[in-house]
Amino acid sequence: MVKICCIGAGYVGGPTMAVIALKCPSIEVAVVDISVPRITAWNSEKLPIYEPGLDDVVKKCRGKNLFFSNEVEKNVAQADIVFVSVNTPTKSSGLGAGKAADLTYWESAARMIADVSKSSKIVVEKSTVPVKTAEAIEKILTHNNKGIEFQILSNPEFLAEGTAIADLFDPDRVLIGGREETPGGLKAIKTLKDVYAHWVPEERIICTNLWSAELSKLAANAFLAQRISSVNSISALCEATGANVTQVSYSVGKDQRIGSKFLSASVGFGGSCFQKDILNLVYICECNGLPEVANYWKQVIKINDYQKNRFVNRLVSSMFNTVSGKKIAILGFSFKKDTGDTRETPAIDVCRGLLSDRAQLIVYDPQVPEEQMMKDLSMPKFDWDQPSGSTTIQIDEETVRKSVKMVHNAYEATKDAHAICILTEWDEFKSLDYKKIFDNMPKPAYVFDGRNVVDVGKLRQIGFIVYSIGKPLDPWLKDMPAVA
Ligand SMILES: NC(=O)C1=CN([C@@H]2O[C@H](COP(=O)(O)OP(=O)(O)OC[C@H]3O[C@@H](n4cnc5c(N)ncnc54)[C@H](O)[C@@H]3O)[C@@H](O)[C@H]2O)C=CC1
Numbered sequence: 434m435v436k437i438c439c440i441g442a443g444y445v446g447g448p449t450m451a452v453i454a455l456k457c458p459s460i461e462v463a464v465v466d467i468s469v470p471r472i473t474a475w476n477s478e479k480l481p482i483y484e485p486g487l488d489d490v491v492k493k494c495r496g497k498n499l500f501f502s503n504e505v506e507k508n509v510a511q512a513d514i515v516f517v518s519v520n521t522p523t524k525s526s527g528l529g530a531g532k533a534a535d536l537t538y539w540e541s542a543a544r545m546i547a548d549v550s551k552s553s554k555i556v557v558e559k560s561t562v563p564v565k566t567a568e569a570i571e572k573i574l575t576h577n578n579k580g581i582e583f584q585i586l587s588n589p590e591f592l593a594e595g596t597a598i599a600d601l602f603d604p605d606r607v608l609i610g611g612r613e614e615t616p617g618g619l620k621a622i623k624t625l626k627d628v629y630a631h632w633v634p635e636e637r638i639i640c641t642n643l644w645s646a647e648l649s650k651l652a653a654n655a656f657l658a659q660r661i662s663s664v665n666s667i668s669a670l671c672e673a674t675g676a677n678v679t680q681v682s683y684s685v686g687k688d689q690r691i692g693s694k695f696l697s698a699s700v701g702f703g704g705s706c707f708q709k710d711i712l713n714l715v716y717i718c719e720c721n722g723l724p725e726v727a728n729y730w731k732q733v734i735k736i737n738d739y740q741k742n743r744f745v746n747r748l749v750s751s752m753f754n755t756v757s758g759k760k761i762a763i764l765g766f767s768f769k770k771d772t773g774d775t776r777e778t779p780a781i782d783v784c785r786g787l788l789s790d791r792a793q794l795i796v797y798d799p800q801v802p803e804e805q806m807m808k809d810l811s812m813p814k815f816d817w818d819q820p821s822g823s824t825t826i827q828i829d830e831e832t833v834r835k836s837v838k839m840v841h842n843a844y845e846a847t848k849d850a851h852a853i854c855i856l857t858e859w860d861e862f863k864s865l866d867y868k869k870i871f872d873n874m875p876k877p878a879y880v881f882d883g884r885n886v887v888d889v890g891k892l893r894q895i896g897f898i899v900y901s902i903g904k905p906l907d908p909w910l911k912d913m914p915a916v917a
């Protein structure tokens with residue numbers, strides 16, 4: 434029986450390995466992690482991450498050919514294929530701080546693999562890493578030469594949170610990069626290909642050299658994020674001219690060369706990867722003497738920051754230039770619907786902006802725990818664009834505790850609120866009883882829709898003053914331009 438071990442039981446390691454176990458009953462899969470609470474949760478009824486369809490897959494395989502464990506070394510030693518799916522955040526100090534990927538976790542995993550291995554193994558880069566990382570990993574693995582052969586493969590993951598299981602069941606492509614120039618490399622590529630071939634059609638499994646696979650992952654995320662920043666830049670122009678960004682993006686996306694996906698204007702993109710991976714790409718460009726290319730990609734993140742600031746400014750300027758002491762209902766805190774993940778969620782920047790203007794925030798999100806939100810709002814925020822690595826607006830813990838409250842439903846959050854801010858596109862926000870909500874708010878009652886989920890016409894009929902990203906402005910807002 435082939436044995437797979439995955440180091441890192443996070444948003445990628447957990448779902449990916451669960452799907453491999455489901456689709457390949459003949460393979461034994463162990464997912465290991467240094468975090469005891471995470472593994473305990475994977476072995477419990479309440480999994481550590483919310484992902485539609487995940488519970489079902491885990492229930493079907495756990496204890497049969499899928500195991501979650503803190504016994505990292507033992508499981509690695511026994512495996513034929515070791516996936517490494519540890520976190521690779523942006524470095525916060527030292528060389529490349531604010532941009533480069535922090536490979537500390539990766540390096541320590543690689544050293545451990547080298548130390549505990551007694552048989553040859555295929556080591557698979559599942560984490561997103563800078564191009565050429567495999568070269569460094571090879572050096573670490575072969576450093577303790579005990580006559581063991583290690584083959585390194587790059588197999589980046591393209592799943593999106595909220596749709597992870599559907600993406601894994603039916604991926605657009607699976608990418609496997611390896612040392613195509615050697616027989617050992619080719620054999621390793623074939624071994625991993627055979628795993629995916631249990632359920633992925635062969636023509637969707639792309640095999641390349643190592644560097645193409647590593648770079649394709651960074652490039653794919655940069656291209657995706659670039660589409661959002663492009664449409665968000667157009668949303669600002671729509672507001673200035675009376676065009677409607679939904680109509681513009683529909684018309685633009687109908688061109689098959691452009692396509693309709695990933696063109697929804699929003700308060701900004703979030704999530705643990707887009708910003709981190711683009712900064713990583715920027716840093717690699719700078720290190721390779723390509724400042725123009727670096728600046729091109731930086732602009733994608735600058736527009737994202739601009740979009741979040743613009744939203745806060747629009748809100749404050751519409752409410753007579755101050756929200757001090759005003760109650761603002763925040764609907765949605767996670768970085769997108771169908772996940773409880775708050776990493777780099779635009780809600781953090783928007784809430785901090787409102788708190789710096791001394792607003793009182795009442796937050797409702799169906800999946801985000803209160804302590805996570807409190808932690809996110811009071812954590813020092815690193816300014817990626819400052820070479821010295823300085824921090825931007827800081828909100829201390831006491832202000833957060835005094836000025837932010839989390840509640841359990843949207844009606845409770847909006848009761849007596851001066852304004853509603855929709856920051857995540859949870860489906861339930863589309864079908865709220867907005868008439869009832871309006872009746873329970875002081876007037877004028879505002880809705881600032883950062884995800885374009887509400888029916889603007891209907892809400893205006895009820896009596897709300899509505900701001901919706903990139904849509905023709907409410908007459909009330911017209912004379913209050915948002916300045917960044
Ligand atoms: N979250 C996402 O949607 C996607 C993430 N990725 C990439 O996948 C990688 C992992 O991301 P996530 O799963 O979101 O991270 P995560 O933070 O949810 O999970 C990483 C896990 O690795 C564990 N870990 C760290 N060092 C370890 C070690 N030495 N031994 C054992 N366990 C260790 C941590 O305790 C943590 O549970 C990152 O490189 C990310 O860029 C790629 C595609 C999608």
Ligand SMILES: O=C(O)[C@H]1O[C@H](OP(=O)(O)OP(=O)(O)OC[C@H]2O[C@@H](n3ccc(=O)[nH]c3=O)[C@H](O)[C@@H]2O)[C@H](O)[C@@H](O)[C@@H]1O
Pocket residue numbers: 561590591592593594595654657661694695696697698699700701702703704705706707768769770
């Ligand atoms: O490397 C990664 O981590 C992953 O990053 C993204 O996945 P994810 O961040 O989970 O979620 P997305 O659906 O891409 O959304 C990212 C952000 O963009 C926003 N978004 C997305 C689409 C859109 O049209 N407009 C828009 O504002 C979302 O609300 C969210 O805040 C990519 O979509 C995945 O392919 C990739 O594997």
